[in-house]
Amino acid sequence: MKIGPYRLQSDAVLAPMAGVSDLGFRTLARRYGAGLTYTEMVSVCGLMHRNKQTEVLTLVAPCETPAAIQLFGSDPDIFFRAAGHEAVAKFDIIDINMGCPVPKVVSRGEGSALMKDARRAQDIVRATIEGAKGKPVTVKMRLGWDSVIAPEFARQMQEAGAAAVTVHGRTRKQLYTGRADWEAIRQVVEAVDVPVIANGDVKTAEDYRAIKATTGADGVMIARGAVGHTSLFAEILGQTPEVDxxxxxxxxxxxxxxxxxxxxxxxxxxxxxxxxxxxxxxxxxxxxxxxxxxxxxxxxxxxxxx
Ligand SMILES: Cc1cc2nc3c(=O)[nH]c(=O)nc-3n(C[C@H](O)[C@H](O)[C@H](O)COP(=O)(O)O)c2cc1C
Structure with a gap:
């Protein structure tokens, strides 16, 4: 899978997870063959205020090439400025969070709330690309707020310049309940030309093959299934790693x-x-x-x- 100019060594990638996707975890995932790792979601406002707790989230491990940071916020101007911030300049790829369902986040119009305002979401993508001087900018979304709108929304993100989209196969309303809808992710794959990364309920190498077959997606993102099991990335590559x-x-x-x-x-x-x-x-x-x-x-x- 290619994101902008970057050809990933594996199409299985480690998800951004707040409080979990630390530098050490990301290093292990890369060692076992994850094609890409992301920081946890980093607040664009926190970056602009030079908040120390935010800045520590922007450290990059030497093995992270290319390196990806995930940003969240709701104001295109702040995204523009954050994208040019020195802490973000170290990263090769910027991902924008349009999937977080947490009340504290959505009440400010951030995370999955952006799926209710495609025009603002497009402005954020455009502003980030401009601020990042053309670096690949990607979007991570859910299927929608309370119904499935991801195919149309992904098209709109592509139109704004997104280099790839990741789709978690649940709506915001579903939070983490039920099963991720892989068929709905397939509709996104059919709707856009940019690479699509399918996400939701992949715990084993078998799940990885099944989600790829069902969705036809270019890549697969794994979150919970990799916690305590980073060797999953090697298993996906057909290896039988000896885990120490x-x-x-x-x-x-x-x-x-x-x-x-x-x-x-x-x-x-x-x-x-x-x-x-x-x-x-x-x-x-x-x-x-x-x-x-x-x-x-x-x-x-x-x-x-x-
Ligand atoms: C503890 C935790 C923290 C998360 N934090 C983020 C985050 O910072 N950014 C984001 O886009 N998604 C976040 N997610 C969502 C995951 O990236 C992923 O979309 C979701 O867990 C579904 O994938 P899975 O079934 O492989 O876990 C988080 C999920 C969990 C469980």
């Missing part, structure tokens, strides 16, 4: 500590550890130990058991 969880989590933890300090590093590693131990014989005890761990030494001790 201890080494992987030690690397992720050390990257997190360098970036965020010990306390935040512990908190950020927890969902990954909990996902990784599920299905193990002693999963219940391990989950409890992860949940109650406070100090870095406790987290390290659990990692050493893996």
């Amino acid at each position: 969880y201890k080494a992987d989590f030690t690397l992720q933890l050390s990257l997190l500590r360098q970036t965020f300090g010990d306390h935040v590093a512990c908190m950020l590693l927890k969902p990954h550890l909990i996902a990784a131990v599920s299905g193990r014989r002693n999963a219940k005890e391990l989950r409890l130990a992860v949940g109650t761990a406070r100090a870095i030494e406790e987290i390290e001790a659990i990692v050493n058991l893996l």
